[in-house]
Amino acid sequence: MTPKTTEITADQVTSAAALVELPLSGPDTDEVADLLSSWMPAAAALSARMQRIEALAPITTFTSLSGVQNEEMS
Known part of the structure; x- marks a missing residue:
């Protein structure tokens, strides 16, 4: 498995x-890429931590499929 990069590029933004x-202007794009790149290590660490929790459940659960389109259910 190849390691995931946490760097966000200006092209991705x-x-x-x-x-x-x-x-977005060029400088704004660069600033957003830098900001997101600085957040990614912590976000990846939180994601890995949450994946280790066996009984993790969402805060909000949906008890009805009302309003869900058929193609969204498959």
Whole structure:
């Protein structure tokens, strides 16, 4: 298994911003990439810690499928 990188690139930020039609300038894109990269090690550590908890359950559970489209259920 190859190790996961925690670095977020400016290209990744640009691609994600384009998906939601968020215009970002070059300097803003770089700042967002730096900020997200600084958060990723802690987020990855939290994710790994949560995966080790056997009885982890979501805070919110959905008891009804009302409003869910058929294609979302499969």
